[in-house]
Amino acid sequence: MPVINRIAGLADEMTQWRQYLHTIPELEMECYKTAAFIAERLREFGVDEVHEGIGVTGIVAIINGQGDGPTIGLRADMDALPIEEATGLDYASTHPGNMHACGHDGHTTMLLGAAKYLTETRNFSGRVALIFQPGEEGPGGAKIMVEEGFLDRFDIGEVYGIHNVPDLPEGEFHTRAGPIMAAVDTFHIYIDGVGGHGAMPEETRDPVIAACGIGQAIQTIISRNVPSLQQAVVSLTQIHTGTANNVIPAEAYLNGTIRTFDKTVQEMVHRRLDEIAQSVATGYGVTARLEIEVGYPSTVNAADQTAFAADVARELVGAENVDANTQPVAGAEDFAFMLEQRPGAYLFMGQGPSAGLHHPAYNFNDAVAPYGASFFARLVETAQPAKAAK
Known part of the structure; x- marks a missing residue:
C-alpha cells in the first residue's frame, strides 16, 4: 500500500515522536507536557502560526498554502487514560497510573507528520488548521x-479526524455517511424507601426489591420500544444498596449508560426510563428520582465530505482497502461537537493485530502512522489544490 514518499521517509522520526509521547501520558484537559512537545515540533517545522492554550491545553496551528482559499481543519486528540500500563515496553509510561491506551499518541504523531510534510511542500491553496485537542476521554475537550x-x-470550513482500530488490517480505512458513533448519556436512579429489620420486612418499604424490578423493566426499552431497524443500547451497570445481611436499607441506587444514534430514539429512551422508574417505584410503595447526564452527541458524518474522504483513501491505499459503508459503533467520540458545527468526516484506520482499546496491554502500531499522515496530507492537497501560476 503506497504512502507519500516524503512521509515514508519520516517514519523513523515519527516513531521517535510517538514513543516519547507514550512515555508522558496526561489526562483530560491537563496535557501540558504533551502540548509543549507538539508546539516545539510545529515551530521547528516552520508552521506559520501556533496558538496555544485553547481549551486549556489545546493547540491550533495554521499552515498557509499558495494563494487564497478556504481553511480545512485536521484534528488529533492527545489525552491518555487512567490505566496502569502492562505492556513491558522500554518506552512505557513514566506517569504511574496513566497510559496511552487508546492510541492518541499515534493520532497526534500522524498529524505532526502531515504538518511537517505540508509545511515543506505547501502544495495547496488556502490554509490548513491543525487541531490538537485535549480531553476526549471524558470532559469533552x-x-x-x-x-x-x-x-x-x-x-475553519470543514473538519476531519481519524481513529485507529485494533485488529482491522493495517492501513484499511472505514467510514460511513451519517451516524458513525453513538451519543452517550448516563442515567442515575435514586430510590427512597423505608428501612428496617430484615426479619420484619412488613414494617419496611423495601428499595432493594424496587431496584430489582426497575432493573428488569429497563431491559424492555430496547426490545419493546426501539424500532427494529434502529440501534440503541441501554446497559444497567451498577446497583448499590444495603449494609448488612439483617438490615433492609432505606435507599438504593442504579446507574448505567445509554447509547443512541437518533435524537428521537434518545428522547424516547430518556422518557421511558423515567416512566419505568416512577411506575415500578409506585408499585412497590417507594419513590424514585431519575437524573440523566447528557454526554457526547452522535458523531454524524456529512455525506459529501465522507464520500470525498473515502475517495482520497481509495487513491492512497486502493479501493479494496476502503469500506465507505461500515457499520456504526456504539462507542462515543467528542469530535461530534465539531461535526455539529461544521461539515466533515470521521474515519477508522486499521492498525493490525493488537490488544483492544482501553486495555492495559494496548500499544499503537508505529507502522501505520505514515498511512494516517499521508491521508491527512492528500486530503488537503485534493480538497484545496494549489492554483497554477499565471
Whole structure:
C-alpha cells in the first residue's frame, strides 16, 4: 500500500515522536507536557502560526498554502487514560497510573507528520488548521474548544479526524455517511424507601426489591420500544444498596449508560426510563428520582465530505482497502461537537493485530502512522489544490 514518499521517509522520526509521547501520558484537559512537545515540533517545522492554550491545553496551528482559499481543519486528540500500563515496553509510561491506551499518541504523531510534510511542500491553496485537542476521554475537550469559538476564530470550513482500530488490517480505512458513533448519556436512579429489620420486612418499604424490578423493566426499552431497524443500547451497570445481611436499607441506587444514534430514539429512551422508574417505584410503595447526564452527541458524518474522504483513501491505499459503508459503533467520540458545527468526516484506520482499546496491554502500531499522515496530507492537497501560476 503506497504512502507519500516524503512521509515514508519520516517514519523513523515519527516513531521517535510517538514513543516519547507514550512515555508522558496526561489526562483530560491537563496535557501540558504533551502540548509543549507538539508546539516545539510545529515551530521547528516552520508552521506559520501556533496558538496555544485553547481549551486549556489545546493547540491550533495554521499552515498557509499558495494563494487564497478556504481553511480545512485536521484534528488529533492527545489525552491518555487512567490505566496502569502492562505492556513491558522500554518506552512505557513514566506517569504511574496513566497510559496511552487508546492510541492518541499515534493520532497526534500522524498529524505532526502531515504538518511537517505540508509545511515543506505547501502544495495547496488556502490554509490548513491543525487541531490538537485535549480531553476526549471524558470532559469533552472538543466541546470546550468549540464553545471558545475556535472554528469561527480560524474560519475553519470543514473538519476531519481519524481513529485507529485494533485488529482491522493495517492501513484499511472505514467510514460511513451519517451516524458513525453513538451519543452517550448516563442515567442515575435514586430510590427512597423505608428501612428496617430484615426479619420484619412488613414494617419496611423495601428499595432493594424496587431496584430489582426497575432493573428488569429497563431491559424492555430496547426490545419493546426501539424500532427494529434502529440501534440503541441501554446497559444497567451498577446497583448499590444495603449494609448488612439483617438490615433492609432505606435507599438504593442504579446507574448505567445509554447509547443512541437518533435524537428521537434518545428522547424516547430518556422518557421511558423515567416512566419505568416512577411506575415500578409506585408499585412497590417507594419513590424514585431519575437524573440523566447528557454526554457526547452522535458523531454524524456529512455525506459529501465522507464520500470525498473515502475517495482520497481509495487513491492512497486502493479501493479494496476502503469500506465507505461500515457499520456504526456504539462507542462515543467528542469530535461530534465539531461535526455539529461544521461539515466533515470521521474515519477508522486499521492498525493490525493488537490488544483492544482501553486495555492495559494496548500499544499503537508505529507502522501505520505514515498511512494516517499521508491521508491527512492528500486530503488537503485534493480538497484545496494549489492554483497554477499565471
